[in-house]
Amino acid sequence: MEYLIEVGDELAAKDAIKLARGNRILLWRGDFRNALQLLAAMKRRLRRVPRGTSPADTFRRYRQATTERSRILSRVQVELGPGYxxxxxxxxxxxxxxxLAFGDASDNRMPLTEILGALGADRWRTRGVHVPALQARIHPHYGVFAPTRQEYVDLVAEAPWPRPRTALDIGTGTGVLAAVLAKRGAGHVEAVDIEPRAVECARENLARLGLSARTTVSRHDLLPAGKADLVVCNPPWLPGPAATPLDAAIYDPGSRMLRGFLRNLPRHLSGHGEAWLVLSDLAVRLGLRAGTEALIAAAGLRVLDRLDIRPRHKVSRDDPLAEYRAAAITSLWRIRV
Structure with missing residues (x-):
């Protein structure tokens, strides 16, 4: 059972964590800036994750710790009036x-972490993310994965071009890969995503880039009806449950999307078409799934080529998976039936 208590500027991080673990909702009555400092101090105290007996066990502990940290931090809440x-x-x-994040109806209380997430998303949406491969900016919406790490975008921008008349972008997100395919000369690109937020986001981005006439965006799970000369998919890289819509861009329970894409792909490729599967090998390094080439072969498909790129982003030394993230390679697998 949860209990609500009013707290303010005098509350220390260690006491806040103890209260939150005791199922207390901490209704903040102090200065907003002090609330931000409290959250930062709580995060520092909750940062440490013990290593496991294996890479997979370390990953399991990491996921448990991050889920628990999110739960504890969400206990710090603020009171809202009408219209947020x-x-x-x-x-x-x-x-x-x-x-923009939650709609017009507002609750009378909300976790401060959710508000900060909405504010951060609004800044991204306004400012956008510069994508060198497009020489333009992509504007992510709340709950849609932002293309801040662009190794996968560069692979799609530089892979040998098969001159497709039709192309599919599966799990389009912001629409960044659909935009790259259209810019490279695909006759028509159909972009699909299961998340309504992503569909709206991709449509806006493609319209802003002047690509609406050569692209369509629709809500769909995995591959839509019909065939294409080029099918591109950048599925979530790690098996595991997704706690939030944003998590769904990273975590794929049981590798459902990856396996479903490979299993259904033969029915959606034209006679001489090819598919580009863009995937990190981090899950393989952590012992969480079989090698990508083995999964491709098990689906009755063959590999034409593989293009690799190493990560360019910095890895936090506090991350227990840092050594595996730093060594991981992102690959574009060129596949045919």
């Missing part, structure tokens, strides 16, 4: 960000 009004001292105007 937040009246704490030094609080920013959160109305636009929260409406």
């Amino acid at each position: 009004t937040l009246t704490l001292p030094h609080a920013p105007d959160i109305t636009r960000a929260c409406r």
Whole structure:
């Protein structure tokens, strides 16, 4: 059973964590900036994750720790007035960000972490992410994975071009890969995603880039009806449950999307068509799934070529999976039936 208690500027991080673990909702009544400092201090105290007996066990502990950390941090909540009004001292105007993220109806209480997520997403949506492969910006929406790490985009931009008349982008997200395919000269690109937020986001991005006439975006799980000369898929890289819509871009329970894509691919490739599967080998290094080539062969498909790229982003030394992330290779697998 949860209990609500009012707290303020005097609350220390260690006491906040103890109360949150005791199923207390901490309703913040102090200065907004002090609430941010409290969350940062709580995160530092909750950062450490013990290593496991194997890479897979370390991953399991990491996931458990991050889930528990999110649960504890979500206990720090604020009271909202109508239309997402937040009246704490030094609080920013959160109305636009929260409406875009959560819709018009507002609860009378909300975790501070959710508000911060909405504010961060609103900044990304306004500013956009520069994508060198497009020489343009992509504007992610709340809950849609932002292309901040662009190794996978560069692989799609540089792979040998088969001059497709039709192309499919499966799990399009922001629409960044659909935009790359259209810019490279695909006659028509059909982009699909199961998440409504992603469909809206991709449509807006492709329209902003002037590509609406050569692209369509629709909501669909895996591959839509019909065949294409080129099918591109960048599925989530790690098996595991997704706790949030944003997690769904990273975690794929039982590798459902990856296996479903490979299993259904032969029915959706034209006679001389090919598919590009873009995937990191991090899950293989962690012992979480079989090698990609073995999965491709098991689906009755053959590999034409493989293009590799190493990560360019920095890895946090506090991350217990740092050595595996730093060594992981992202590959574009060129596949045919």
